[in-house]
Amino acid sequence: MRIGVFAVLISLLLAAPFRCGKQPSGIAATSVGRGTARDVASSECLTTRGTFCLVDTAYRRRADGFESYASGSVLWFGRSGDSLVLSADALGVQTTIGDDKSPAHNNVPTYHGRVPRDGTITIWTTMQEERGDSVPYTLRAEVSHASPSPSSLESTGQTARLIIPSPGPRKYEEISIVPVSRVHAGLDRSAWKTFPGSYLVALTLDSLYEVCLLPCASSDTIELKANRLSTWKP
Numbered sequence: 001m002r003i004g005v006f007a008v009l010i011s012l013l014l015a016a017p018f019r020c021g022k023q024p025s026g027i028a029a030t031s032v033g034r035g036t037a038r039d040v041a042s043s044e045c046l047t048t049r050g051t052f053c054l055v056d057t058a059y060r061r062r063a064d065g066f067e068s069y070a071s072g073s074v075l076w077f078g079r080s081g082d083s084l085v086l087s088a089d090a091l092g093v094q095t096t097i098g099d100d101k102s103p104a105h106n107n108v109p110t111y112h113g114r115v116p117r118d119g120t121i122t123i124w125t126t127m128q129e130e131r132g133d134s135v136p137y138t139l140r141a142e143v144s145h146a147s148p149s150p151s152s153l154e155s156t157g158q159t160a161r162l163i164i165p166s167p168g169p170r171k172y173e174e175i176s177i178v179p180v181s182r183v184h185a186g187l188d189r190s191a192w193k194t195f196p197g198s199y200l201v202a203l204t205l206d207s208l209y210e211v212c213l214l215p216c217a218s219s220d221t222i223e224l225k226a227n228r229l230s231t232w233k234p
Contacts, residue, residue, distance in 0.1 A: 045138045052141045052157050056200045058090075058125060060133040070135050074123040075162070075194060075201045077179060078115035079153045081146030086111040088125045088139045096122045096194075114146075118153065119191030120177055122199075141202070152181040158203045158226035166196040167213055167234040174214040175232075179206035180221060189216050 045053035058072035069091065078084060078097070086093050092107030093099065097116060100108045107126070115121070127135045143155070166173055173196055176189035193214060201224055211232050212219035222232055 045140045047157060050143050050145075052143070052155055052202065054139040054141060054159060054200060054202060056125075056137060056139065058127045058135045058137055069129055070127040070131065070133060072125045072137060072139070073197050073199045074125070074139060075177065075199045076121045076123055076141065077153045077155070077202065077204050078119060078121045079145065079147075079151050080115055080117045082115045083144040083146070084111070084113060084115055084121075085142040086123060086139060088137055090125045090137060091128045092124075092126045093139070094124045094126070117191050118182065120194055122194045152179060152205050154205060155202045156205060156226075160201045160203055160224040160226060161198070161229040162201050162224060163198045163229070163231040164194070164196045164211075165231070165233065175234075176210070176212050176214055176216060178210045179204050180208040180210055181206050183210050189214060 047053050056072045058070040060070040061068050087110045090109045093109050093111050098113050100110050102108050174193045176192040178192045208221050208223055210219050210221055213234050
């Protein structure tokens, strides 16, 4: 069955609460609990050097009469030239840098490709309809670095939860999220963009991240901690 990236994006935007007008900048954080389902899912993937097991739950989202497949969303920070291989027990895995297709041009639960440039990669994992409204899953990410030199974009293997509510009535807002070590004058934030929604974030060596509504006029700096839930309020 074919599910486009656009359809997955629509479900994410509908799931994010829309807000009219600006609100004070801030961040709220709470603990992210670990349940039995998460422990079972994590046992299906073994973390080794260059391989990461991202454990999450996919949810079916309903809003304004629109119903989607259960899906999960991950933010990954990629380094230019790296090889990235993704897989999950799912209907499909899609990313903002591409996706794999079957010979019949249907979605498949894998992705193989090279990261085109340093930046934020949004990864959507979509479940089969019959698996229900909430489906624990593990996304396996295997990285082969193009350069042996260390990078601040390397994943630590830890994750945090980040919720980005829609900052206004427009449905297709774009938000950049950049590890602060990569922020510099003239930064092309379009390489670091994602969308309103709820994300499992694969943390880098940075603990601070710049978040900004595009086109960026005024940014915020937030702290993301392992196993914590944070909400950015523009």
